[in-house]
Amino acid sequence: MTDPALVAVAHGTRDPVGVATVEALLNLVRSLRPGSRVEVGYLDLVRPSLDETLAALRGEAVLVPLLLGAGHHVRTDIPAALATAPRLRASVARALGPDPLLATALSARLAEAGWAGSPVVLAAAGSTDPAANADTARMATMLQARLNAPVLPSYLCASSPTPAEAVARLHAGGHTSVAVAGYLLAPGTFSRRASRSGAALTSAPLGTHAAVAELILQRYDETAAQAARPGSLLSAEAP
Numbered sequence: 001m002t003d004p005a006l007v008a009v010a011h012g013t014r015d016p017v018g019v020a021t022v023e024a025l026l027n028l029v030r031s032l033r034p035g036s037r038v039e040v041g042y043l044d045l046v047r048p049s050l051d052e053t054l055a056a057l058r059g060e061a062v063l064v065p066l067l068l069g070a071g072h073h074v075r076t077d078i079p080a081a082l083a084t085a086p087r088l089r090a091s092v093a094r095a096l097g098p099d100p101l102l103a104t105a106l107s108a109r110l111a112e113a114g115w116a117g118s119p120v121v122l123a124a125a126g127s128t129d130p131a132a133n134a135d136t137a138r139m140a141t142m143l144q145a146r147l148n149a150p151v152l153p154s155y156l157c158a159s160s161p162t163p164a165e166a167v168a169r170l171h172a173g174g175h176t177s178v179a180v181a182g183y184l185l186a187p188g189t190f191s192r193r194a195s196r197s198g199a200a201l202t203s204a205p206l207g208t209h210a211a212v213a214e215l216i217l218q219r220y221d222e223t224a225a226q227a228a229r230p231g232s233l234l235s236a237e238a239p
Contacts, residue, residue, distance in 0.1 A: 004060035004227070005037040006220045007053060007090075009078055011067065012045035013188040019046055021186035021207050022066065028213040041081075043073055050078070054085035061090040062223045064216055066185055068097035068124065068139070071132030091227050093219040097183075098139035101218070103146040105211040106181050109203035110147075118177040119150040119170050123163040123194040123202075125184060126155030133159050139183065151181075156190045163197035171198075179203070185212075 006029070010022045022040065030038050039057070041050030054061075063082070065074050074095050082090055096102065110120065122143060124136040137153045144151035154166040161169065163180055170178045180199040184191050185206055195202040206212050 002059065003036060004062045004090075004224055005039055005057055006033075006216075007050075007057070007061050007063045008038065008040045008216065009050055009063050009065045009067070009073075010040055010042050010046070011073070011185075012042035013186065014045055015186075015188040018186040018188040021205070025066075025185075025208045025213060025216075028208055028210070029216050032213055033217060043077055050081045051084060054081060054088055054090075057085070057088050059089065060227075061088055062093055062220050062227070063090055064093045064219045064223075065095050066216070067095045068102070068183060068185065069127060069129075069132035069135035070095045071127040071129035075129070075131075091223050093223040095135070096212070096215055096219065098135050098142055099215055100142060100146075101211040101215040102139060102183075102206065103142045105206045105209040106143050106183065106203070107146050108209060108211075109206065110179060110181055113179070113201045113203040115179050115201065115203070117147075117149055118179050118200065119152070119175050120144075120147065121163050121166040121170070121178060121180045121197065121199065122151055122153050122183050123180050123190075123197065124153065124155055125190050126158040128158045136183065143181065156193055163194055163199075167198045182206075 039053050041053030122140045140151045140153040152166045154161050154163040167178050177200045180197050180202040182194050182203050182205045191205050
């Protein structure tokens with residue numbers, strides 16, 4: 001029996017470097033799982049769109065959101081796209097974050113940027129969905145436990161504090177050196193905005209870190225295994 005296709009669902013960006021980063025990450029996933037079918041569908045700005053990718057598939061698929069929190073895209077947009085693909089039996093995995101593997105990748109990116117133990121501001125995209133922002137706060141707690149240093153969550157849009165506000169708060173508290181951890185999948189407008197937050201250093205987005213590729217496969221495997229249990233059916237509903 002053929003394994004379900006892995007459909008990575010990416011947000012999309014006008015930044016060609018950001019798109020190239022997503023494609024490189026998926027090439028890494030393919031290298032870790034030779035022979036598996038790995039496709040990508042973008043929610044906005046980039047082709048193939050998720051609708052186009054789903055329309056080209058038959059049989060079974062597991063959609064893995066390349067998203068760091070369970071916001072509107074996971075709860076609404078992805079199930080809506082699946083509803084337009086009636087010939088595809090599919091399920092939706094959990095969002096990537098929060099997860100200890102992301103703490104591994106974030107700490108590695110901070111080390112690459114020269115972090116040496118200062119407080120950290122976790123800079124996420126932000127969402128109008130409180131659940132997605134709560135996921136960022138939980139990720140900050142995980143990263144704090146890994147780094148053994150204070151970590152404050154922040155949001156680049158749609159919520160507060162912003163990274164600049166969080167950095168200023170730590171400076172006002174007597175911390176002369178503050179780092180910003182880019183809690184973003186790929187370079188783009190948000191990563192550039194995060195780098196202008198007034199911190200001593202800003203780490204690069206998660207990108208092609210091996211822990212992110214491992215997490216994508218972990219989300220795929222757990223969802224495919226659940227669907228394969230006797231009496232279970234692949235569903236177009238997000239968890």
